[in-house]
Amino acid sequence: MHVFKHIHFADTNRSGQALANGGQGYFPADIRRLYNIPNDLTGAGQTIGIVEFSSGYSLQDATLFWKMHGITPPQVAFVSIDGTRNDGGMREDDEEASLDLQWAGAIAPGAQFVIYEANAGETYAEFEAAMLHALNYILNDNQYRPSVLSISYGDGEDSFDAGALQSMADIIQKLDERGVTVCIASGDQGAYGLHNPYGPYSRHADAPATSPHAVAVGGTHLYAHGGECAWTYLGPQHGGASGGGFSDIFPKPSWQTAVPGHARGVPDLALNADPDSGYQMVFQGQPTIVGGTSVACPVFAAMIALANERRASLGRKPLSSLPQVLYSYSSQLGFRDIVVGDNTYNGVIGYEAKPGWDAVTGFGSVDATTFIETLANDIP
Secondary structure (H helix, E strand, O other): OOOOEOOOOOOOOOOEOHHHHHHHEEOOHHHHOOHHHHHHOOOOEEEEEEEEEOOOOOOHHHHHHHHHOOOOEEEEEEEEOOOOOOOOOOHHHHHHHHHHHHHHHHHOOOOOEEEEEEEOOOOOHHHHHHHHHOOOOOOOOOOOOOEEEEEEEEEHHHOOOHHHHHHHHHHHHHHHOOOEEEEOOOOOOOOOOOOOOOOOOOEEEEOOOOOOOOEEEEEEEEEEOOOOEOOOOOOOOHEEEOOOOOEEEEEOOOOOOOOOOOOOEEOOOOEEHHHHHOEEEEOOOEEEEEEEEHHHHHHHHHHHHHHHHHHHHHOOOOOOOOOHHHHOOOOOOOEEOOOEOOOOOOOOOOOOOOOOOOOEEEOEEEEEHHHHHHHHHHHO
């Protein structure tokens, strides 16, 4: 079962233009500059949890990546939820864990990182059980106590039992109430939403990103000059597009006043995810280029750690109820509205990017300095 969300392309994009840095993809310094991430924050004093369902990660690859970019390697701890060992990033599906760690660590190198590892199993029922086990474990983790959590896994809601999704959402709400911001990738299959390419050919929102108290992170295409459009791809099914749509399980939270209809809408916001404007990483000792909301999510989680660092310097507690804050303070948070593109995918007509919130990029991407300072100074 493939529930991870990252994809590769070659060193030129579909228009034939070379990717950034001579075809090497965006570097951490590029992302910091293009999203205006403040240089005086490192995530110091914060703990970022990263939930993985693979066989571990390569600290050697991560350290090589960080050193390539002049980043002091952060502290990393490994926690096995169910006895799964860290194999050091030897298997193909270990790339996700290495990717998440490398890029969250690049944005918040002063934070401590905890990799919570569990076996996803072979069926969606087994994955549900593994996710619930992991979330429960973190809820009761009195050793590391992360203030932000990044989850780059999921699939269309139809793939899961509705009761299991409600149980996940209940635990995520409890985490949120404790000051743990849970960030979840919104998916890479556009409005279609399923990893299985063979239907049903209708719109599916991605779970557990539809959990009302999680922050669902969608995807954009980021240009070198800083502009963005929705991540969309009208070619073959494998191309990818920003996951987004409306839940069939969860009603619209009271704070989603900007969202039409009566269901929980996702994503809440978006960051670069298109492999055509992809990120460099190191896997099994070699640089490669990746995309997907699976990298947008840990990058955003790291930004939240920076905001919590700033809040701590002001004597404030870590953020809580961030999904509600995003909608209540949307006009003040420095969102970069994205109005071009859609998330049509695999023959299923998607939603259009438009002014304000939409089911492709949410409120858009962020000017991180404005975003962080508002969260630090204006949110109780």
